[in-house]
Amino acid sequence: MMIVLVIRALVNLNGPGHYLHWGFIQISVANVLLIALMVVVFVGAILIPFRRGKGRNR
Amino acid sequence: MSAAKGTAKPRRFNPDRDVEDWHGAYVPYDILKEALVALLVVGVLIAGLSIIFSSPDEHPVTLKSWTANDPVDFAQTAITELDGTSAVATYGPPYNATPGSSQSIGFFSPEKWFGVRHPVNTAQDFVIDPLRTLPNRPALTAVLNRYTSAPSSQQALWTAAYEKAVTKASFAHGALRVPAGRYGPVAPMMSALTSMARSGSLDGALLSSSQFYDTNYTKPLLYIADGTYLANLAGQQHLQGNQWGMMNETGSFPGQAWLWLYTLWYQVPPMNSSPNADLQVWAIMMGLTVLLVCLPFIPGLRSIPRWSRVYRLIWRVHYQDLKGPATT
Amino acid sequence: MSIETGSPGPQTHAGPDSRQWTARARKAAVAAFPPERLLPDRQPAYMASWIYVFGILTLVSLAWVILTGCVLAIMGPTWWHMSTVGLFVNSLHLWSVEAFFFFMVIHLWGKFFMAAWRGNRRLTWITGVVTFVISVGAAFTGYLSQQNFDSQWISTQAKDGINASGAGAIFNVLNFGQMLMWHIVLLPLVVVALTGVHVLMVRRRGIVPPFVVEGDAASSAPNSSPVETEDDS
Numbered sequence: 001m002m003i004v005l006v007i008r009a010l011v012n013l014n015g016p017g018h019y020l021h022w023g024f025i026q027i028s029v030a031n032v033l034l035i036a037l038m039v040v041v042f043v044g045a046i047l048i049p050f051r052r053g054k055g056r057n058r
Numbered sequence: 059m060s061a062a063k064g065t066a067k068p069r070r071f072n073p074d075r076d077v078e079d080w081h082g083a084y085v086p087y088d089i090l091k092e093a094l095v096a097l098l099v100v101g102v103l104i105a106g107l108s109i110i111f112s113s114p115d116e117h118p119v120t121l122k123s124w125t126a127n128d129p130v131d132f133a134q135t136a137i138t139e140l141d142g143t144s145a146v147a148t149y150g151p152p153y154n155a156t157p158g159s160s161q162s163i164g165f166f167s168p169e170k171w172f173g174v175r176h177p178v179n180t181a182q183d184f185v186i187d188p189l190r191t192l193p194n195r196p197a198l199t200a201v202l203n204r205y206t207s208a209p210s211s212q213q214a215l216w217t218a219a220y221e222k223a224v225t226k227a228s229f230a231h232g233a234l235r236v237p238a239g240r241y242g243p244v245a246p247m248m249s250a251l252t253s254m255a256r257s258g259s260l261d262g263a264l265l266s267s268s269q270f271y272d273t274n275y276t277k278p279l280l281y282i283a284d285g286t287y288l289a290n291l292a293g294q295q296h297l298q299g300n301q302w303g304m305m306n307e308t309g310s311f312p313g314q315a316w317l318w319l320y321t322l323w324y325q326v327p328p329m330n331s332s333p334n335a336d337l338q339v340w341a342i343m344m345g346l347t348v349l350l351v352c353l354p355f356i357p358g359l360r361s362i363p364r365w366s367r368v369y370r371l372i373w374r375v376h377y378q379d380l381k382g383p384a385t386t
Numbered sequence: 387m388s389i390e391t392g393s394p395g396p397q398t399h400a401g402p403d404s405r406q407w408t409a410r411a412r413k414a415a416v417a418a419f420p421p422e423r424l425l426p427d428r429q430p431a432y433m434a435s436w437i438y439v440f441g442i443l444t445l446v447s448l449a450w451v452i453l454t455g456c457v458l459a460i461m462g463p464t465w466w467h468m469s470t471v472g473l474f475v476n477s478l479h480l481w482s483v484e485a486f487f488f489f490m491v492i493h494l495w496g497k498f499f500m501a502a503w504r505g506n507r508r509l510t511w512i513t514g515v516v517t518f519v520i521s522v523g524a525a526f527t528g529y530l531s532q533q534n535f536d537s538q539w540i541s542t543q544a545k546d547g548i549n550a551s552g553a554g555a556i557f558n559v560l561n562f563g564q565m566l567m568w569h570i571v572l573l574p575l576v577v578v579a580l581t582g583v584h585v586l587m588v589r590r591r592g593i594v595p596p597f598v599v600e601g602d603a604a605s606s607a608p609n610s611s612p613v614e615t616e617d618d619s
Contacts, residue, residue, distance in 0.1 A: 013111050017310040019296055024325050026302045030312040034488070042492045045436040046371045073597060077505030080595045084428035096439065097446040104450055104485055108477035115467060115476075116535035152555050161550040168552025175555040273563025280560065283542035292539045299543065308536055314529075316487055316522060336550035351515045354503035363501040364597060372500060373596040376432035 074360045114308045116295075121264070121278060124287045125255040129229040132255055133236075133248050135285040137224055139180035140244070141217035146280045147180040153280070154178060161337040169337070176276055184281050188263040189250055198250050201243040208242070216242040224248070232256075299324055319343070424589055432596050437500075440493035441588075447489055448581065450482035452574065459570055463533060483525055490518060502594045510587040517580040524577055527569035530559055541565075 018029040069076075117123075125132040138144035150159025152175040160170035189202055205213065220241045227236045234252045236245060254260045264278040282288050289298065297303035304321035307313035323329050323339040332338060353359055363369060370377065400409040457475050458466065466472035494514070503511035526544070530537050541559040548554045558564055 011111065011310075013310040014114060014308075015310055016294075017296060017306070019301075026296070027318075028296065028306050028310070028313065030307070030310050031305055031315045031318075034312045034315050034484075038488060038492060041488075042437075042495050045440065045492065045496070046368070048436055050375070050434045050436050073504075074501060075504060077595050078598060080430050080432070080592075083431040085431050086427060087429040087433075089426060092439075093442055093446065096442045097449060100443060100446045100450060100482070100485055104447075104478050104481040107481040107484075108474055111477070111481075112473060113477040113480040114536065115473065115532075118533065118535050118538050152549055152558075169550050169554070172552045172555035176558055273566075274558070274561040276558060276560040279538060279542055282538065288539065288542070291535065297539055304543075312484060314525070316491065334550070336547040340547055340551045347515075347519055351512055353498075353515075354508040354511050360501065360503070363499045366499065368499040369501070369597050370599075372435050372437055372496070373432055375434035376596050377599060379431065 074357070074364055075354070111311070114311050116308045119282055119288050119291065120258070121255045121260045121282065122258040124282060124285060125252055128285075128287045129234060129252055129256065130224070130227045131285050131287050133227055133234055133252055134221075134224050135281075136185060136248055136251050137217060137221045137244070139184040139281070139284065140186075140247070141214065141221065142181060143221075144180055144284045146178060146284050152176045161334040163334060163337055163341060166337075178277065178280060183277055184264070185247065185251060188254065188260055189247060191263050192250070192254060192259075195250075198246070201246045201250075205243040205247060212242070216240075216244040220244045220248065300330075319346070418590055419586070426589075430593060430595065433593055437492075437496040438593075440489050440496060443489040444486060444493050445581070445585070447482055447486035448577070451479065451486055452578075454479040454482055455570065455574070463531060463566060467533070479528075483528065486521070487525070490521070494518065500594055501597070504594055505591065507587070507591045507594055510584060510591060513580055513584040513587060517577060517584060520573065520576050520580060524569065524573035527565045527573060530565040531562065531569050533562065537562075 013030070020027050020029060020032060071078075121132070135144065139147060142148070146153060148156045148159060150156040151169050151173050154177065155174050160167050162170070186202060186206065189198060192198060205216075208216075219239050220236070223236045223239050223241070227234060229235070229252075232253075234249050239245075251260070254263075261278060264281065265272050265275065292298055292303065293301070295303075295308045296306050297308070299321070302318075302321050302325065304317045304324075305313050305315055320339065320343055323342055324335060329335040329338050349356065349359070400406050402413070404410065454475055458472075458479060461469075461472060461475075466476035497511070497514065526540075529540050530544075545554060545559050548557060548559060557568075
């Protein structure tokens with residue numbers, strides 16, 4: 001529970017947002033993190049080995 | 059099994075359209091167990107995100123809060139509603155029939171074709187009718203009657219003078235103060251309206267104007283959006299169009315990242331300075347959506363997966379199996 | 387006089403040549419979706435990648451969206467503004483929507499790179515993309531239904547694009563009651579129906595096999611020249 005309270009105190013998303021500017025592109029840090037995470041998860045899903053071991057149903 | 063209907067025409071094998079049937083190995087797989095595990099995993103994920111991050115809930119703006127925070131902006135907006143020069147008053151369909159206001163691409167102007175479907179007369183709906191709901195105000199009734207019975211040319215003189223003066227208005231001791239001038243009944247109307255808004259009764263008057271149970275907020279929302287107060291609050295939260303605001307959420311929450319391509323077009327020429335930008339962007343996005351839906355039929359585009367060879371990574375176990383010893 | 391045993395006796399259903407709509411519909415359904423295809427316990431050996439879990443992750447995220455949405459519906463649209471439990475359920479609803487789109491887009495990327503429309507699976511692709519587009523609309527009406535500053539801003543901005551397209555004549559984003567009903571009745575029905583068709587198409591056609599790479603041993607009969615037929619299982 002303590003760790004939840006600590007994270008909540010550090011990452012209060014109700015505070016003002018932060019934004020990145022590249023030329024005419026403006027994007028919030030939250031959205032950049034989300035999109036980056038999607039790319040990382042997609043690449044990970046393709047690269048991480050998927051074992052079809054005997055006895056496993058996956 | 060060949061199709062019984064019509065003639066089955068053998069076609070040349072196209073690797074981007076056709077497949078060879080799979081006659082290889084199958085492995086055991088528990089689809090229901092996988093579904094349950096996925097349900098629990100995602101449940102834990104969203105519970106964790108909810109506990110840690112919660113969700114945003116910024117209080118809505120009301121006409122009351124607007125006039126409490128910026129009464130001069132309210133008055134500046136209200137006079138343009140009365141004289142018919144506000145953004146809503148000159149919007150055109152579906153709110154009113156202002157000529158030349160509809161967006162178009164060539165002859166294509168669906169906004170105009172559908173016409174006025176949610177009629178808003180800003181002078182009546184935003185100023186005169188709400189003021190008439192105030193009870194026991196004979197002086198105000200007289201002022202309103204003086205205004206409504208005057209010829210439109212006289213009304214225009216009064217409103218134009220007031221609109222010019224209200225840019226120098228101030229608010230003190232609960233009252234709107236404008237420099238002295240010849241405004242006729244308009245000045246007391248605007249003062250009464252500002253007071254009505256500050257009391258909260260303008261919010262109610264706009265909402266229940268037609269019936270008791272109303273869930274249609276068209277009028278109060280259009281009114282609030284015509285001022286700068288709402289837009290300034292949105293700008294502070296990076297929600298305005300030129301801030302790519304369509305993708306954003308209040309605070310630091312992730313927003314609607316999937317709208318990135320929709321909002322991108324508003325930032326580039328010619329859309330970023332076009333009066334028909336909304337229709338142009340809508341048309342572009344409809345076209346791109348149709349392309350995505352019809353991707354399987356589009357030569358070239360449907361070959362990208364094969365050319366990119368990402369599939370070599372996805373199916374590398376399969377390709378290794380084919381090269382290696384026979385599978386058990 | 388016979389004793390009821392629960393087992394079907396003679397003439398409990400029409401013969402195979404029956405012209406009845408019911409019999410013909412049942413016969414077609416069973417032919418298209420025999421039980422072992424509807425609920426398979428095997429999958430092709432080439433399905434050996436984590437990318438394949440994103441379809442089910444998307445589905446269960448949708449299940450959580452609907453479940454949390456039902457709780458919000460039970461308590462009414464203003465509950466979450468006035469109750470900490472309500473705010474928590476609203477948060478579950480928001481994050482399940484974020485998860486839904488997160489997993490759905492990754493699923494889309496995976497299916498694109500697999501060219502999953504191949505082998506008569508175009509309808510599977512089409513229903514998937516259309517579901518995505520309709521889901522964006524469902525999420526949009528959800529944002530409009532929040533009854534807070536966010537929905538005020540989104541509605542007053544979005545109205546211009548929607549009005550320009552002509553849709554604003556009917557679809558009034560400033561009408562909370564209308565938008566709420568689209569959000570909790572009309573669009574969920576469409577999303578669930580399309581998702582159902584999409585999943586049935588996946589079951590009907592099976593998971594798309596890999597591209598054949600030059601030099602690899604063929605996994606099928608040597609004289610493969612596909613004929614365009616209805617049934618490509």
